[in-house]
Amino acid sequence: MVIPARTQAKETYGFVNDVGEATDLNNVLNRSILPALNAAGIGWHGWHAFRRYESLSAGRSGQTIQAILRHANVSTTQIFTSRL
Numbered sequence: 001m002v003i004p005a006r007t008q009a010k011e012t013y014g015f016v017n018d019v020g021e022a023t024d025l026n027n028v029l030n031r032s033i034l035p036a037l038n039a040a041g042i043g044w045h046g047w048h049a050f051r052r053y054e055s056l057s058a059g060r061s062g063q064t065i066q067a068i069l070r071h072a073n074v075s076t077t078q079i080f081t082s083r084l
Contacts, residue, residue, distance in 0.1 A: 056081065 015023040025047070037044055044050075055068040066077040 017023045017027075029044075033050070034044060051069070055065050060068070062074055062077055062081055065081060066074045069077060071077045
């Protein structure tokens with residue numbers, strides 16, 4: 001579930017955990033992502049690489065990938081998709 005979450009700087013959106021608090025990305029990484037990567041023999045290359053891989057891996061359209069990555073211009077997105 002996505003809810004508005006307050007941070008020190010501004011209001012933003014995020015995922016909530018079972019007790020209604022903002023999800024801790026380090027917990028997601030340690031409990032879910034790293035075990036799956038380790039089982040597949042794949043190394044962790046950081047959140048930026050994960051974000052790019054996840055957006056590009058499901059055969060989505062360029063405009064959908066642009067929206068996921070929040071690129072202002074689709075030409076920025078095409079830099080990544082042209083490498084596939």
